[in-house]
Amino acid sequence: MKISVKTSDRTQMIDITSQVAEAVRSSDIKDGLVHVFSMHTTAAITINENADPAVPKDILRTINKVIPWDDQYRHMEGNSAAHIKVSLFGPSETVPLENGSLVLGTWQSIFFCEFDGPRQRKVDIRVIPMGTG
Numbered sequence: 001m002k003i004s005v006k007t008s009d010r011t012q013m014i015d016i017t018s019q020v021a022e023a024v025r026s027s028d029i030k031d032g033l034v035h036v037f038s039m040h041t042t043a044a045i046t047i048n049e050n051a052d053p054a055v056p057k058d059i060l061r062t063i064n065k066v067i068p069w070d071d072q073y074r075h076m077e078g079n080s081a082a083h084i085k086v087s088l089f090g091p092s093e094t095v096p097l098e099n100g101s102l103v104l105g106t107w108q109s110i111f112f113c114e115f116d117g118p119r120q121r122k123v124d125i126r127v128i129p130m131g132t133g
């Protein structure tokens with residue numbers, strides 16, 4: 001299934017863990033793997049801490065410093081910084097599914113990472129059944 005994510009800033013990390021868990025519930029699959037995939041070249045998926053909201057803020061501050069928006073890029077669209085960030089973060093994450101629950105560590109959340117917003121975005125979520133044996 002696909003979920004929509006509406007972003008409001010040029011760079012932004014949005015916790016989508018609850019939407020992913022909801023997609024898993026609607027699949028009726030209890031054990032396997034959940035694949036979360038950003039269908040964009042300028043938006044990524046990552047897993048990190050959201051218990052302290054300063055963590056995603058620090059990640060964005062650092063990635064924006066390392067990869068500045070303007071840096072004599074050749075890509076005519078003018079958003080090379082976003083493309084580079086997506087290639088570093090990656091477009092997807094895979095999370096184990098056990099007894100209907102995402103197997104995430106205490107501090108782990110699934111983030112949609114906007115690098116060229118604000119935009120309306122799509123995330124593809126697939127639940128792959130696997131035996132537990």
Ligand code: ZN
Nearest residue numbers: 075077079080
């Ligand atoms: Zn581009």
